[in-house]
Amino acid sequence: MARSFQVVIxxxxxxxxxxxxxxxxxxxxxxRGYVRAIAEGDYEKAYWIxxxxxxxxxxxxxxxxxxxxxxxRRKAIDTAxxxxxxxxxxxxxxxxxxxxxxxDFARTFLQKYKDRGMGIAGIARNVGKRISxxxxxxxxxxxxxxxxxxxxxxxxxxxxxxxxxxxxxxxxAYRLPREILQAEIDAIKALGVDIRLGVQVGKDISLKxxxxxxxxxxxxxxxxxxxxxxxxxxxxxxxxxxxxxxRDVFTGKEVKIGPKVVVIGGGNVAYDVARTxxxxxxxxxxxxxxxxxxxxxxxxxxxxxxxxxxxxxxxxSYGPQRINADGRGVVKSMTFKKVVSIFDSEGxxxxxxxxxxxxxxxxxxxxxxxxxxxxxxxxxxxxxxIELTDRGMICxxxxxxxxxxxxxxxxxxLAYGPKLVIDAVASGKKAALKIxxxxxxxxxxxxxxxxxxxxxxxxxxxxxxxEKLQRQPVPAAPVKERVKSVFEVVEKGFDQQTAQEQGGxxxxxxxxxxFDGEKCILCGGCADVCPEYCLRLVSLENIRGxxxxxxxYKNRYGRDPLxxxxxxxxxxxxxxxxxxxxxxxPVDAITMERFLFxxxxxxxxxx
Numbered sequence: 001m002a003r004s005f006q007v008v009i010x011x012x013x014x015x016x017x018x019x020x021x022x023x024x025x026x027x028x029x030x031x032r033g034y035v036r037a038i039a040e041g042d043y044e045k046a047y048w049i050x051x052x053x054x055x056x057x058x059x060x061x062x063x064x065x066x067x068x069x070x071x072x073r074r075k076a077i078d079t080a081x082x083x084x085x086x087x088x089x090x091x092x093x094x095x096x097x098x099x100x101x102x103x104d105f106a107r108t109f110l111q112k113y114k115d116r117g118m119g120i121a122g123i124a125r126n127v128g129k130r131i132s133x134x135x136x137x138x139x140x141x142x143x144x145x146x147x148x149x150x151x152x153x154x155x156x157x158x159x160x161x162x163x164x165x166x167x168x169x170x171x172x173a174y175r176l177p178r179e180i181l182q183a184e185i186d187a188i189k190a191l192g193v194d195i196r197l198g199v200q201v202g203k204d205i206s207l208k209x210x211x212x213x214x215x216x217x218x219x220x221x222x223x224x225x226x227x228x229x230x231x232x233x234x235x236x237x238x239x240x241x242x243x244x245x246x247r248d249v250f251t252g253k254e255v256k257i258g259p260k261v262v263v264i265g266g267g268n269v270a271y272d273v274a275r276t277x278x279x280x281x282x283x284x285x286x287x288x289x290x291x292x293x294x295x296x297x298x299x300x301x302x303x304x305x306x307x308x309x310x311x312x313x314x315x316x317s318y319g320p321q322r323i324n325a326d327g328r329g330v331v332k333s334m335t336f337k338k339v340v341s342i343f344d345s346e347g348x349x350x351x352x353x354x355x356x357x358x359x360x361x362x363x364x365x366x367x368x369x370x371x372x373x374x375x376x377x378x379x380x381x382x383x384x385x386i387e388l389t390d391r392g393m394i395c396x397x398x399x400x401x402x403x404x405x406x407x408x409x410x411x412x413x414l415a416y417g418p419k420l421v422i423d424a425v426a427s428g429k430k431a432a433l434k435i436x437x438x439x440x441x442x443x444x445x446x447x448x449x450x451x452x453x454x455x456x457x458x459x460x461x462x463x464x465x466x467e468k469l470q471r472q473p474v475p476a477a478p479v480k481e482r483v484k485s486v487f488e489v490v491e492k493g494f495d496q497q498t499a500q501e502q503g504g505x506x507x508x509x510x511x512x513x514x515f516d517g518e519k520c521i522l523c524g525g526c527a528d529v530c531p532e533y534c535l536r537l538v539s540l541e542n543i544r545g546x547x548x549x550x551x552x553y554k555n556r557y558g559r560d561p562l563x564x565x566x567x568x569x570x571x572x573x574x575x576x577x578x579x580x581x582x583x584x585x586p587v588d589a590i591t592m593e594r595f596l597f598x599x600x601x602x603x604x605x606x607x
Contacts, residue, residue: 010512012450015595018572019509021083024071026426027053028599031068031083032510038086039463039503047094048112050087055145056138056184056425058095059167061088062491063176065268065300065420074507076573079471082494082502089499096187097180106190113149119600124151126439129215132157134201134378137165138421139412140220141188142428143435148191150436156193157210159200160251165222167421169247170269172276173487202378211384216407216435219394220428221378223413227371229264233323238331242273242369249276249486258364259284262334263312264320265369266290267298273369274312275303279486287361289315291339291351306490309479318359319351323366335360372418384408400427401434409435433601444601452593455511455579463504467531467576471505472498510595511577513570519589522566526581526590534574535581537566 017023021031030049037046051057064084072080091097099105114121124147131147133140136158144154162168163185167176189195201207211217226241228234238258242265248255259282263274266288274288288307290297294316297304308314318336326332338357344350379386379394387395387404393414395404400415411431412424437443463469475492482488494502527535582590 012448012597015450015512016597018512018595020071020073021068021081021509025068026420026422027429029053029068031087032506032508034090035081035083035086035503035506036508037503038090038499039506041500043090043093046086047090050090051095051109052113052116054422054425055142055188056421057087058091058097058180059138059176059184060084060422060425061091061095062180063171064422067420067422073509073573074505077467077507077576081505082471082474085474085491085494086499086503089494089496092493096183099183099187102183102186102190105187109187110149110191117598117600119602120146120150120433120436120444122151123603124436124440126215127152129153129213130155131216131218131435131439132210132214133218133220134207134210135165135220135222135412136163136185136195137220137222137412138167138424139222139415139428139431140165140218141185142425143218143220143411143432144193144195144428145188145191146429146432147435148188148193150432152215152436152439154193156195157199157201157205158195158197161198162251163195163197165220166224169224169250170222170243170272172246172272173250174275174279174482174485174490175272177487177489200378202380202382206382207378208383211405211408214407215439216409218409218411218431218435219414220411220431221374221376221414223372223374223418225373225375226368227373228368229320229370231320231322233325233331233334235329236323236325236331236366237329238364239323239366240368242269242367243372245273245367246276249280255280257283257367258331260362260364261286261367262361262363262365263288263367263369264290266292266296266316267369268300268303269372270369271299271303271307271312273367275307275310276486277365277367278310278312279483285313286311287313287315287363289318289320289334289336289361291317291319291342293317296342306476310483315359315361319353321358323363324360331363331366333360334363334366372413374414399430399434401431407438409438440603442603444603446599447602448597448599450595450597452512452514452595455592455594461578463501466504467578469501469505472502507575508577511592512595513575513577513581514591514593515568516589516591519587520568521587521589522568523586525584525586526568529580529584531578531580532574532576534571536569536571538569539566 019032022028034046034049054060066084068083069080074081096105130153133144133156136156140156144156147154160169164181167181201210226243228241257280261277261283263270270288274286277283277286317339319339321335321337323331324333336359338354340352340354342351384405389395394410396410396415401409403410409431411427415427433444476490477492482490524537527537579592582592
């Protein structure tokens with residue numbers, strides 16, 4: 001039986017979705033664009049491509065979970081391009097951190113932003129009342145940045161003595177140096193944002209008073225409390241919440257933990273807790289225990305690898321049974337039971353255990369890193385009719401931003417639960433647009449323009465053997481050096497030569513193979529020369545298209561597409577944009593063209 005092929009007619013959405021790193025980024029960063037610019041040696045261009053859509057680019061260059069790399073098409077061929085590390089490389093050259101006076105950065109940024117005609121700069125008209133933002137984490141900072149860019153007066157209220165939310169009190173300084181964080185915050189303040197520290201809404205100022213004195217209020221409260229497990233011995237002395245522990249360490253409080261530490265959890269936060277524990281005075285050993293098998297763990301591979309290098313001992317497929325304490329109620333050890341399965345037949349979380357297979361680890365301190373919770377006390381008896389869910393959370397509307405109270409919005413963790421920093425940035429930017437629409441009475445819509453640019457001589461690769469280049473690990477400090485302190489930075493970043501080489505691995509997915517059916521003689525030469533076997537000459541009777549395809553074919557040829565004849569189809573996933581097919585074509589029926597698109601927000605009056 002002949003193989004059947006599904007045919008798709010390329011259009012704007014098709015070409016756009018083909019640039020998977022960009023569509024995979026929550027803020028739509030043109031990752032391909034800055035990676036290619038790095039490969040070409042144009043580092044300043046690369047930086048502004050990365051920074052224009054992302055107000056926390058220097059931070060993301062250090063700690064982003066990199067959904068762009070997860071989407072990278074090269075990952076299906078060998079390994080993804082090192083997009084995050086390349087972003088860090090250019091931020092170190094042209095980012096906020098190199099500016100002594102952040103107002104200079106703000107002026108440069110505004111000029112670059114306007115040069116690109118991005119659409120929202122200066123669109124605010126009603127700027128009488130301030131817009132209040134509660135929480136200075138990534139969602140709150142991103143929203144403040146966008147609103148200030150529009151021209152609004154923005155005040156951010158932060159309960160801690162330091163701005164940044166979980167960036168400041170949750171993410172270890174060995175991953176995110178605090179001077180980088182502060183530089184990003186100062187750049188946002190240079191746009192006119194007022195950040196007031198040590199102000200707790202619901203205690204120092206009521207939410208109702210804030211609401212009544214503001215044009216709009218955004219609640220961008222992070223999930224900054226630890227979630228504990230109700231197990232035997234859970235109230236013993238020495239049992240702590242992992243997120244609470246991190247917060248105490250990075251707000252400068254005195255932290256005392258015992259020499260033998262056990263961390264419960266298998267995600268990135270658990271490793272933050274474990275690796276931060278290792279760096280505390282007097283700690284001799286740290287064990288990390290989680291339900292998941294190694295391959296199921298949620299932590300990034302680099303976190304697991306670096307944790308093991310530093311001495312974190314990992315125990316997979318064990319779940320907590322009880323915490324064992326002495327007569328004074330002080331932790332002495334913890335007992336675990338072997339996990340048989342984590343999910344039931346319906347795919348729901350429902351762990352099963354082998355009650356006869358137990359493991360006991362010595363412990364002076366037990367740290368739970370199995371989830372995060374919110375402090376929503378500011379909503380208690382606040383005087384606003386805020387609808388809550390059955391679980392006591394804020395009822396968020398379908399737009400993932402609005403609440404049941406007009407003018408009260410949410411973003412970040414509070415809108416959808418803990419996610420990546422870049423997701424919080426995207427949520428904050430979206431909230432800014434919704435707030436503008438609410439205040440101005442206008443709607444914003446995305447206007448897209450596209451173009452296809454011929455490449456001279458069909459020249460695509462930047463370097464010889466680019467398809468053979470291997471991904472290089474990001475250099476790290478020696479273990480003995482980095483475990484001395486929580487402030488000793490682990491990742492050292494790429495040097496210039498490595499950055500250009502790694503940028504050269506990009507397959508340039510904005511470049512497309514364009515076929516001219518009027519010229520094609522169906523010789524099959526393109527399929528013969530293709531190194532990835534992504535082109536195929538196929539009989540029309542094996543092509544299954546949609547009604548639009550059939551209609552176009554019939555209008556042109558006066559008959560249905562099924563029947564005699566042949567066509568060339570292409571597997572986009574395998575194509576490495578080498579251009580050999582275009583060079584081989586004897587009748588110039590194939591060209592390599594770069595797809596260019598621009599999306600700009602424009603105002604339109606509400607009906």
